[in-house]
Amino acid sequence: MLIKEQLETGDFSQAERVTISFLLDHPERLEAMTIQEIATETFTQPSTLVRIAKKLQFVGWKDLKQAYLEEWHYLSKNFTKVDANLPFLQTDSTMTIINKLAFLEKSTIDDIVSLLHHDSLSNAKQLLLNAEVIRVFSQNANLLIAQDFALKMNRIRKPVTLSSTKGEENYEAYNVPRNGCAILISYSGENRAILKINQILKSRDVPTIAITSIGDNSLSRECTCFLPVTTREKLYSKIGNFTTNISIIFLLDALYSLVFAENYERNLEHLKRLGQLVDKRKIAVDVMREE
Numbered sequence: 001m002l003i004k005e006q007l008e009t010g011d012f013s014q015a016e017r018v019t020i021s022f023l024l025d026h027p028e029r030l031e032a033m034t035i036q037e038i039a040t041e042t043f044t045q046p047s048t049l050v051r052i053a054k055k056l057q058f059v060g061w062k063d064l065k066q067a068y069l070e071e072w073h074y075l076s077k078n079f080t081k082v083d084a085n086l087p088f089l090q091t092d093s094t095m096t097i098i099n100k101l102a103f104l105e106k107s108t109i110d111d112i113v114s115l116l117h118h119d120s121l122s123n124a125k126q127l128l129l130n131a132e133v134i135r136v137f138s139q140n141a142n143l144l145i146a147q148d149f150a151l152k153m154n155r156i157r158k159p160v161t162l163s164s165t166k167g168e169e170n171y172e173a174y175n176v177p178r179n180g181c182a183i184l185i186s187y188s189g190e191n192r193a194i195l196k197i198n199q200i201l202k203s204r205d206v207p208t209i210a211i212t213s214i215g216d217n218s219l220s221r222e223c224t225c226f227l228p229v230t231t232r233e234k235l236y237s238k239i240g241n242f243t244t245n246i247s248i249i250f251l252l253d254a255l256y257s258l259v260f261a262e263n264y265e266r267n268l269e270h271l272k273r274l275g276q277l278v279d280k281r282k283i284a285v286d287v288m289r290e291e
Contacts, residue, residue, distance in 0.1 A: 002215040002231075003068045004075070006056055016055075019048050027072040035061050057216075074114070074214070082107070084232035084243045101242070108230050108246040115214065115228045116254075123225045125258040127207045131181035134160045137169060137197045138185035141241060142248060146185065149252035155274065156267045158259060169193060173200040183209045183255075187229065187244050189217025198222055211251055227251050 007020050019042045023030065030038070035046045042048075046061075053064035082104045088097040128134060134153065136146045143164055150160040163172045176182055182201050186194045189212035198219060201208050210223035213231040220226045229247035260267050275290075283289050 001217065002075075003056065003064070003071050006216070007052075010055060012052065012055070015044050015048050016052050018042050019044050019052060023068070027069065030065060031069055071214070074111075084230075085234050085238035087239065087242065104242055105246050108243045109250060111230045111232075111243075112228075112247050112250050115230070120225060120227060121254070121258065124209050124227060124255060125262070127181045127209060127225060128158070128255060128259050129262055131179065131207075132159075133177060133180040134158070134183065135163055135172065135176050135180065136160065136183045136185065137163045137173070137194060139191065139193065141245065142185045142187075145245060145248050146183070146252065148249075149256060152256050153259065156260060156270060163197075169197055170200060173197045174204070176201060176204070176206050178205055181207050181209065183211065184219060184223065185211045185248060186219055187213055187233075187241075188235065189213055189219035191219075195219060195222070209255075211248060 004024065007024060012020060019038070022038065022042045033041075035049055038049060039046045049061040049064075053059070053061045056064060058064040058067065082100050084104065087104045088100045092100070136143070136150065138146060143162060146162055150162055153160040163169050165172075173182070182197075184194050184198055189210070195218055198208055198210070199222070202222065207224040209225045209227060210219045211227050211229060212219045214228045215231065220228075229251065230243045232243050233241065
């Protein structure tokens with residue numbers, strides 16, 4: 001759950017509510033304000049801000065302030081022209097719809113890159129490189145997206161399997177070897193089936209890479225390595241999973257590329273050799289022609 005959502009829905013006293021209203025209404029002013037100035041502005045005490053921070057599981061006001069401002073800056077950028085949930089209108093022309101979708105997808109890539117950190121990516125890469133086998137757990141469309149990731153990884157002799165048989169996920173989680181790794185994909189981070197799988201894997205010391213939303217959710221807290229997706233969409237009040245799908249595709253492509261780059265020349269030569277043996281398509285455009 002986002003900090004903004006926790007502030008809006010949490011159990012707070014009347015004095016805390018007055019302060020929270022100020023935090024929600026004027027995030028752009030907080031960076032330049034001291035705790036005493038906020039207390040004066042809201043006719044409360046500095047201790048009120050400390051209590052709010054503690055209720056949200058932060059060490060103190062400074063930690064809450066930093067995290068809240070980071071979240072606000074994230075939510076305020078990129079998606080200002082197109083709504084991720086309703087990116088086009090019934091009255092829009094064909095080319096207007098196309099241009100809006102193009103803007104949405106470009107903004108999604110910029111957004112996801114801004115959320116990624118070197119250490120998390122390096123950790124995820126190392127987990128995949130060390131794994132003898134990699135299994136992807138997810139549901140519905142997210143599992144379909146992961147098929148392309150599995151195909152590319154398998155072609156460079158890095159075994160990836162998908163858990164796709166409904167009702168077998170828990171059995172498959174228990175069968176992931178300790179020298180393996182699992183990728184768990186869940187937009188909300190609160191999917192009960194995925195959380196159960198993570199619990200099983202964690203009990204067996206199998207490392208997990210979670211691809212899920214920003215904010216406080218169960219999956220991001222309990223996984224070995226957390227990679228955030230663009231978090232702009234509602235659960236169902238939307239036209240499609242446009243930004244979520246693009247985020248997952250980009251992250252899986254990024255993981256594949258990081259693994260590929262570790263043995264770049266060997267992997268490239270292997271793919272070329274396989275292509276010569278397997279791909280016999282006829283070419284009608286010179287740009288596709290191999291030397």
